[in-house]
Amino acid sequence: QVQLVESGGGVVQPGRSLRLSCAASGFTFSKYGMHWVRQAPGKGLEWVAFIRYDGSNKSYGDSVKGRFTISRDTSKNTLYLQMNSLRAEDTAVYYCAKGNAPAPLTGRYFDYWGQGTLVTVSS
Amino acid sequence: DIQLTQSPSSLSASVGDRVTITCRASQSIIFYLNWYQQRPGKAPNLLISAASSLQSGVPSRFSGSGSGTNFTLTISSLQPEDFATYYCQQNYNSLTWTFGQGTKVEIK
Numbered sequence: 001q002v003q004l005v006e007s008g009g010g011v012v013q014p015g016r017s018l019r020l021s022c023a024a025s026g027f028t029f030s031k032y033g034m035h036w037v038r039q040a041p042g043k044g045l046e047w048v049a050f051i052r053y054d055g056s057n058k059s060y061g062d063s064v065k066g067r068f069t070i071s072r073d074t075s076k077n078t079l080y081l082q083m084n085s086l087r088a089e090d091t092a093v094y095y096c097a098k099g100n101a102p103a104p105l106t107g108r109y110f111d112y113w114g115q116g117t118l119v120t121v122s123s
Numbered sequence: 124d125i126q127l128t129q130s131p132s133s134l135s136a137s138v139g140d141r142v143t144i145t146c147r148a149s150q151s152i153i154f155y156l157n158w159y160q161q162r163p164g165k166a167p168n169l170l171i172s173a174a175s176s177l178q179s180g181v182p183s184r185f186s187g188s189g190s191g192t193n194f195t196l197t198i199s200s201l202q203p204e205d206f207a208t209y210y211c212q213q214n215y216n217s218l219t220w221t222f223g224q225g226t227k228v229e230i231k
Contacts, residue, residue, distance in 0.1 A: 037167075044222060044225040045167065045212075045222040045225070047220040047222065050218055057218065059218035061219070095167075106218065108157070108173075109157040109214065110169065110212075110220075114166065116166055
Protein backbone atom coordinates (compact mmCIF):
# COMPACT_ATOMS: atom_id res chain seq x y z
CA GLN A 1 0.00 0.00 0.00
CA VAL A 2 1.07 3.56 -0.61
CA GLN A 3 2.89 5.14 2.31
CA LEU A 4 4.23 8.66 2.63
CA VAL A 5 6.17 9.51 5.78
CA GLU A 6 7.28 13.07 6.41
CA SER A 7 10.10 14.08 8.73
CA GLY A 8 12.28 17.06 9.52
CA GLY A 9 9.80 19.38 11.18
CA GLY A 10 10.54 21.26 14.36
CA VAL A 11 10.98 24.69 15.88
CA VAL A 12 13.15 27.13 13.95
CA GLN A 13 13.89 30.83 14.34
CA PRO A 14 12.70 33.37 11.78
CA GLY A 15 15.17 33.77 8.92
CA ARG A 16 16.65 30.32 9.37
CA SER A 17 16.36 27.24 7.15
CA LEU A 18 14.88 23.78 7.46
CA ARG A 19 14.66 20.77 5.15
CA LEU A 20 11.70 18.43 5.15
CA SER A 21 11.81 14.88 3.80
CA CYS A 22 9.09 12.52 2.64
CA ALA A 23 9.88 8.82 2.31
CA ALA A 24 7.64 7.13 -0.25
CA SER A 25 6.81 3.45 -0.63
CA GLY A 26 4.18 1.19 -2.12
CA PHE A 27 4.26 2.71 -5.61
CA THR A 28 6.76 3.46 -8.37
CA PHE A 29 8.01 6.80 -7.06
CA SER A 30 9.80 7.69 -10.29
CA LYS A 31 6.53 7.66 -12.23
CA TYR A 32 4.53 10.23 -10.26
CA GLY A 33 4.57 13.94 -9.66
CA MET A 34 4.71 14.89 -6.00
CA HIS A 35 3.52 17.83 -3.95
CA TRP A 36 3.87 19.62 -0.66
CA VAL A 37 0.70 21.05 0.90
CA ARG A 38 0.59 22.91 4.20
CA GLN A 39 -1.98 23.85 6.82
CA ALA A 40 -1.44 26.62 9.33
CA PRO A 41 -2.93 26.03 12.79
CA GLY A 42 -6.72 26.27 12.59
CA LYS A 43 -6.61 27.25 8.91
CA GLY A 44 -7.30 25.66 5.56
CA LEU A 45 -5.13 23.79 3.10
CA GLU A 46 -2.58 25.63 0.98
CA TRP A 47 -0.73 24.05 -1.92
CA VAL A 48 3.01 24.80 -1.62
CA ALA A 49 5.01 23.11 -4.37
CA PHE A 50 5.01 20.50 -7.13
CA ILE A 51 7.73 18.51 -8.85
CA ARG A 52 7.25 16.55 -12.03
CA TYR A 53 7.90 12.79 -11.99
CA ASP A 54 11.35 13.25 -13.53
CA GLY A 55 12.19 16.50 -11.74
CA SER A 56 12.15 18.38 -15.03
CA ASN A 57 9.51 20.87 -13.97
CA LYS A 58 8.71 22.49 -10.64
CA SER A 59 6.17 25.03 -9.51
CA TYR A 60 5.49 26.95 -6.31
CA GLY A 61 2.76 28.85 -4.55
CA ASP A 62 3.19 32.62 -4.54
CA SER A 63 3.77 32.77 -0.78
CA VAL A 64 6.89 30.57 -0.94
CA LYS A 65 8.28 31.35 -4.38
CA GLY A 66 11.97 32.24 -4.20
CA ARG A 67 12.35 30.89 -0.64
CA PHE A 68 11.39 27.20 -0.89
CA THR A 69 12.84 24.54 -3.21
CA ILE A 70 11.28 21.18 -3.95
CA SER A 71 13.46 18.27 -5.06
CA ARG A 72 13.44 14.49 -5.25
CA ASP A 73 15.89 11.60 -5.08
CA THR A 74 14.56 8.65 -7.02
CA SER A 75 17.33 6.37 -5.77
CA LYS A 76 16.06 6.94 -2.23
CA ASN A 77 12.34 7.25 -3.06
CA THR A 78 12.38 10.51 -1.16
CA LEU A 79 10.86 13.94 -1.71
CA TYR A 80 12.36 17.06 -0.13
CA LEU A 81 11.38 20.61 0.66
CA GLN A 82 14.19 23.05 1.39
CA MET A 83 12.77 26.01 3.25
CA ASN A 84 14.90 29.15 3.53
CA SER A 85 14.26 32.59 5.02
CA LEU A 86 11.49 31.18 7.17
CA ARG A 87 8.79 33.48 8.51
CA ALA A 88 6.28 33.17 11.30
CA GLU A 89 3.55 32.75 8.69
CA ASP A 90 5.26 29.57 7.46
CA THR A 91 4.23 27.86 10.70
CA ALA A 92 2.10 24.92 9.62
CA VAL A 93 1.74 21.19 9.29
CA TYR A 94 3.43 20.24 6.03
CA TYR A 95 1.98 17.31 4.11
CA CYS A 96 3.61 15.36 1.33
CA ALA A 97 1.06 14.28 -1.30
CA LYS A 98 1.19 12.06 -4.36
CA GLY A 99 -0.15 13.23 -7.69
CA ASN A 100 -2.84 11.02 -9.12
CA ALA A 101 -1.56 10.43 -12.66
CA PRO A 102 1.49 8.47 -13.84
CA ALA A 103 4.11 9.83 -16.22
CA PRO A 104 3.98 11.61 -18.54
CA LEU A 105 0.82 13.20 -17.12
CA THR A 106 0.99 15.83 -14.40
CA GLY A 107 -2.06 14.82 -12.40
CA ARG A 108 -4.84 17.10 -11.26
CA TYR A 109 -5.34 16.03 -7.68
CA PHE A 110 -3.76 14.34 -4.65
CA ASP A 111 -4.66 10.71 -4.14
CA TYR A 112 -2.46 9.87 -1.14
CA TRP A 113 -1.20 12.00 1.72
CA GLY A 114 1.34 11.58 4.49
CA GLN A 115 0.52 12.22 8.13
CA GLY A 116 2.27 15.59 8.11
CA THR A 117 5.15 17.19 9.98
CA LEU A 118 4.81 20.36 12.05
CA VAL A 119 7.06 23.32 11.40
CA THR A 120 7.00 26.13 13.95
CA VAL A 121 8.79 29.37 13.15
CA SER A 122 9.33 31.31 16.33
CA SER A 123 12.03 33.18 18.17
CA ASP B 124 -5.33 32.76 -10.79
CA ILE B 125 -8.52 30.75 -10.36
CA GLN B 126 -10.15 31.18 -6.96
CA LEU B 127 -12.52 28.74 -5.26
CA THR B 128 -15.21 29.93 -2.85
CA GLN B 129 -17.01 27.41 -0.67
CA SER B 130 -20.32 27.98 1.06
CA PRO B 131 -21.24 27.79 3.77
CA SER B 132 -18.03 28.12 5.82
CA SER B 133 -19.64 25.98 8.50
CA LEU B 134 -22.91 24.25 9.16
CA SER B 135 -24.60 22.35 11.93
CA ALA B 136 -26.54 19.23 11.08
CA SER B 137 -27.96 16.12 12.69
CA VAL B 138 -27.28 12.48 11.96
CA GLY B 139 -29.48 11.46 9.05
CA ASP B 140 -29.68 14.94 7.54
CA ARG B 141 -29.00 15.64 3.89
CA VAL B 142 -26.09 18.08 3.58
CA THR B 143 -25.03 20.10 0.55
CA ILE B 144 -21.80 22.08 0.23
CA THR B 145 -21.17 24.42 -2.69
CA CYS B 146 -17.90 25.35 -4.38
CA ARG B 147 -17.81 28.17 -6.90
CA ALA B 148 -14.85 28.82 -9.23
CA SER B 149 -13.89 32.30 -10.42
CA GLN B 150 -13.86 31.03 -14.00
CA SER B 151 -14.85 27.86 -15.77
CA ILE B 152 -12.84 24.83 -14.76
CA ILE B 153 -15.02 22.45 -16.80
CA PHE B 154 -15.15 19.43 -14.47
CA TYR B 155 -11.66 19.60 -12.94
CA LEU B 156 -12.92 19.84 -9.37
CA ASN B 157 -12.11 17.49 -6.52
CA TRP B 158 -13.37 17.07 -2.95
CA TYR B 159 -11.52 16.05 0.22
CA GLN B 160 -12.61 15.23 3.76
CA GLN B 161 -10.37 16.10 6.70
CA ARG B 162 -11.11 14.84 10.18
CA PRO B 163 -9.50 16.66 13.13
CA GLY B 164 -5.81 15.90 13.48
CA LYS B 165 -5.74 13.80 10.34
CA ALA B 166 -4.53 14.23 6.77
CA PRO B 167 -7.09 15.02 4.08
CA ASN B 168 -8.72 12.12 2.28
CA LEU B 169 -9.82 12.24 -1.36
CA LEU B 170 -13.56 11.66 -1.74
CA ILE B 171 -14.46 12.69 -5.28
CA SER B 172 -12.45 13.55 -8.39
CA ALA B 173 -13.45 15.16 -11.66
CA ALA B 174 -16.56 16.65 -10.06
CA SER B 175 -18.51 13.41 -9.69
CA SER B 176 -16.23 10.35 -9.65
CA LEU B 177 -16.48 8.64 -6.28
CA GLN B 178 -13.20 7.21 -5.08
CA SER B 179 -12.89 3.54 -4.23
CA GLY B 180 -13.90 2.84 -0.64
CA VAL B 181 -15.85 6.07 -0.19
CA PRO B 182 -19.45 5.45 0.94
CA SER B 183 -22.13 5.96 -1.68
CA ARG B 184 -23.91 8.55 0.48
CA PHE B 185 -21.31 10.99 -0.85
CA SER B 186 -21.89 12.41 -4.30
CA GLY B 187 -20.59 15.29 -6.36
CA SER B 188 -22.05 17.23 -9.23
CA GLY B 189 -21.55 20.33 -11.30
CA SER B 190 -19.53 21.73 -14.15
CA GLY B 191 -18.16 25.04 -15.30
CA THR B 192 -18.10 27.27 -12.23
CA ASN B 193 -20.63 25.71 -9.87
CA PHE B 194 -20.12 22.45 -8.01
CA THR B 195 -21.76 20.66 -5.09
CA LEU B 196 -20.85 17.93 -2.63
CA THR B 197 -23.85 16.14 -1.16
CA ILE B 198 -24.02 13.79 1.78
CA SER B 199 -27.37 12.05 1.48
CA SER B 200 -27.67 10.89 5.09
CA LEU B 201 -25.12 12.31 7.49
CA GLN B 202 -23.34 9.76 9.68
CA PRO B 203 -21.37 10.39 12.90
CA GLU B 204 -18.05 9.80 11.10
CA ASP B 205 -18.89 12.49 8.52
CA PHE B 206 -18.44 15.35 10.96
CA ALA B 207 -15.30 16.89 9.50
CA THR B 208 -14.08 19.71 7.30
CA TYR B 209 -14.55 19.43 3.53
CA TYR B 210 -12.39 21.12 0.90
CA CYS B 211 -12.79 21.54 -2.83
CA GLN B 212 -9.67 21.77 -5.03
CA GLN B 213 -8.94 22.55 -8.66
CA ASN B 214 -6.15 22.28 -11.19
CA TYR B 215 -7.59 23.42 -14.48
CA ASN B 216 -4.59 24.97 -16.13
CA SER B 217 -0.95 25.74 -15.42
CA LEU B 218 1.08 24.10 -12.72
CA THR B 219 -0.88 25.50 -9.79
CA TRP B 220 -3.36 23.81 -7.49
CA THR B 221 -5.97 25.70 -5.46
CA PHE B 222 -8.16 24.79 -2.49
CA GLY B 223 -11.39 26.32 -1.29
CA GLN B 224 -11.35 27.73 2.22
CA GLY B 225 -13.15 24.71 3.67
CA THR B 226 -16.58 23.88 5.12
CA LYS B 227 -16.78 22.58 8.66
CA VAL B 228 -19.66 20.20 9.31
CA GLU B 229 -20.56 20.14 12.99
CA ILE B 230 -23.03 18.23 15.10
CA LYS B 231 -26.28 20.05 15.87
